[in-house]
Amino acid sequence: MTAVHQAVAGAGPYDAVSEQARAWRQLLSQAGHGGADYTGQAAPGTHGFEPLAHLEPAPGDLIVIRYSAWSSSLGRLLERPQRKLLVYHNITPPGYLWNHSPPLAIQCAVGRIQLPAFARSARVVIADSEFNAGELYAAGAESVRVVPILFEPDRLAPRGYAPEGDGPLVLVVGRLVPNKRHDRVFRAFAAYQRECEPEARLLCVGTSLNHRYAALMQTLADASGARNVRLAGGLAQDEVNAAYAEADVLLTLSEHEGFCVPLLEAFHFGVPVVAAPAGAVPGVAGHAALYTDGDPAVTAELIDMAVRDAQLREELEQRGRERLEHFAYERTAQTVREVVREALA
Amino acid sequence: MVRRGAGWRGAGREEGVTQPEDAQEQARRSAELKRAEGRYADTSGSDPLDDSILGGKAPAELLSEWAVIEIEPDLLYSTRRGGAPITALKRLLLRLMRQHLVELEARQTRFNLGLLAAFEQLERRVETLEGAAEARAGRDE
Numbered sequence: 001m002t003a004v005h006q007a008v009a010g011a012g013p014y015d016a017v018s019e020q021a022r023a024w025r026q027l028l029s030q031a032g033h034g035g036a037d038y039t040g041q042a043a044p045g046t047h048g049f050e051p052l053a054h055l056e057p058a059p060g061d062l063i064v065i066r067y068s069a070w071s072s073s074l075g076r077l078l079e080r081p082q083r084k085l086l087v088y089h090n091i092t093p094p095g096y097l098w099n100h101s102p103p104l105a106i107q108c109a110v111g112r113i114q115l116p117a118f119a120r121s122a123r124v125v126i127a128d129s130e131f132n133a134g135e136l137y138a139a140g141a142e143s144v145r146v147v148p149i150l151f152e153p154d155r156l157a158p159r160g161y162a163p164e165g166d167g168p169l170v171l172v173v174g175r176l177v178p179n180k181r182h183d184r185v186f187r188a189f190a191a192y193q194r195e196c197e198p199e200a201r202l203l204c205v206g207t208s209l210n211h212r213y214a215a216l217m218q219t220l221a222d223a224s225g226a227r228n229v230r231l232a233g234g235l236a237q238d239e240v241n242a243a244y245a246e247a248d249v250l251l252t253l254s255e256h257e258g259f260c261v262p263l264l265e266a267f268h269f270g271v272p273v274v275a276a277p278a279g280a281v282p283g284v285a286g287h288a289a290l291y292t293d294g295d296p297a298v299t300a301e302l303i304d305m306a307v308r309d310a311q312l313r314e315e316l317e318q319r320g321r322e323r324l325e326h327f328a329y330e331r332t333a334q335t336v337r338e339v340v341r342e343a344l345a
Numbered sequence: 346m347v348r349r350g351a352g353w354r355g356a357g358r359e360e361g362v363t364q365p366e367d368a369q370e371q372a373r374r375s376a377e378l379k380r381a382e383g384r385y386a387d388t389s390g391s392d393p394l395d396d397s398i399l400g401g402k403a404p405a406e407l408l409s410e411w412a413v414i415e416i417e418p419d420l421l422y423s424t425r426r427g428g429a430p431i432t433a434l435k436r437l438l439l440r441l442m443r444q445h446l447v448e449l450e451a452r453q454t455r456f457n458l459g460l461l462a463a464f465e466q467l468e469r470r471v472e473t474l475e476g477a478a479e480a481r482a483g484r485d486e
Contacts, residue, residue, distance in 0.1 A: 297379070300385070
C-alpha cells in the first residue's frame with residue numbers, strides 16, 4: 001500500500017502537533033500505509049521522528065505536511081513532485097514573539113508569508129478548526145476541510161502523583177509563550193485568591209519558550225502577589241492527568257489559539273472551563289465554557305462561580321460531555337481516513 | 346465527584362447561577378459591587394506583557410534597539426534534563442570564540458545601523474514630498 005509520510009518543522013515530547021502526528025501514524029498503520037514521521041528539529045526527549053533531511057519518498061507516496069512554523073527543510077518539500085496533504089495547525093502571529101524569541105518570531109513570520117505557497121502545493125488542505133480554516137482562506141486557499149484533532153481519551157487514563165497542597169486548584173495547561181497570556185492568569189488568580197479563596201492554588205503546566213521567558217513569568221507571578229503558584233514546566237502525561245483529576249477549574253486566557261486541546265481534556269475530566277473567547281476557543285468549547293471579558297475581577301468571579309456553584313458545575317459538565325461527542329475519536333478517525341483517501345486518489 | 350476534603354467545591358455562592366450564559370453578566374455585577382466596596386484593587390490598567398507584544402510594524406525606537414547586535418551568554422543553554430555541564434561547555438566555547446564573535450557582532454550592527462539610517466532618511470524625504478504635494482494641492486483648490 002502507498003506510503004504516507006508526515007513532516008513537521010519541529011517536534012517535542014510535549015508538543016501537540018507531534019502528538020497528532022503520532023495519533024495519525026497509528027491510524028495510517030492500521031490502514032496498512034507505510035511511511036515514517038520526519039522533523040526539521042527534534043527537542044531532547046522526542047521519539048518517533050527521523051530527520052527531515054532523510055526523507056526520500058517514492059514517486060507515488062503522499063507527504064502530509066503539518067504546518068505550525070516554517071523551516072527551510074519543510075520549505076524544500078514544496079519542490080518535491082509527490083502528492084501533498086497540508087494540515088494547518090496555525091502559526092502564532094510573530095508580533096507576540098519579536099521581543100521574546102527572535103528566532104521563533106522569524107520562523108512564524110516566514111511561516112505566515114509562506115502559507116499561500118504551502119496551501120497551493122497541496123492536493124488536499126485541512127485545518128483543525130474553523131478559525132484556522134479562516135486563516136487558510138484569507139491566505140488564498142480555495143477549498144479547506146475542517147478535520148479536528150484526533151482526541152484520544154485512552155491517553156488520559158494513567159494517573160501519576162496528584163499536585164501537592166490543599167485548596168481549590170486552578171489549572172492552566174499550555175506552553176509558556178506570550179500569546180497564552182500567563183501574565184493575565186497571574187493577575188486574575190491573585191485577585192481570586194485575595195477576594196475569594198486565600199488557600200487557592202495555581203498550577204501552570206507547559207514548557208517555556210526559553211529560559212529567559214520562564215524567568216520573566218516567575219517574576220510576574222511573584223509580582224502579582226499570588227501565593228501557591230507553581231510553574232511546573234512540561235509534565236509527563238500521567239502527571240497532567242492527575243492534575244486534571246484534582247483541578248477545580250481549567251483557566252485559559254490565551255489571546256491566540258489555533259485549537260486548544262486542553263479544553264477537550266478538561267471536558268473529559270468534567271472540569272469547568274473559564275476562558276477568554278479568543279481564536280479557536282469559542283469554536284471548540286462552544287457553550288460549554290464560562291467566558292470572561294478580560295477584566296481580572298470578572299475572571300476571578302467566574303472562577304469562584306465555577307468552583308462553588310454546584311448547579312453550574314453540573315451544567316458545564318453536561319455540556320462538556322456533549323461537546324466531546326463532536327470530537328469523538330472514531331468520528332474524527334473516519335474523516336482522517338477519508339481525506340487521506342482523497343489525497344491519494 | 347467531590348473529592349474528600351474539597352469542601353469549597355459546589356459549596357454555593359450567595360447568588361447562584363444556573364446557566365453559563367448568565368455567568369459573565371453576573372460576574373461583572375459582582376465585581377462592580379465589590380469594587381464599590383474598595384475591593385479588587387490592582388485589577389485595572391494594562392497587563393504586564395501588553396507593551397512587549399507588537400501588533401503591526403515595530404516602532405522606530407525598537408528597531409534602533411534591535412539593530413545593535415549583542416551576543417548574550419545567558420541565551421545559550423541546554424534543554425536536556427541534567428544539561429548543566431552542556432550549558433557550561435557551550436558558554437565556555439562562546440568565551441573562547443569571543444574575538445571572532447565580537448567582530449561578527451560589529452559587522453552585523455554596522456550594516457543594521459546603516460540600513461536604519463538610510464530608512465529614516467527615506468522616511469523624512471517621503472514626509473517632505475508629501476507635505477509639498479499637499480501644499481500644492483491646497484493652492485490649486
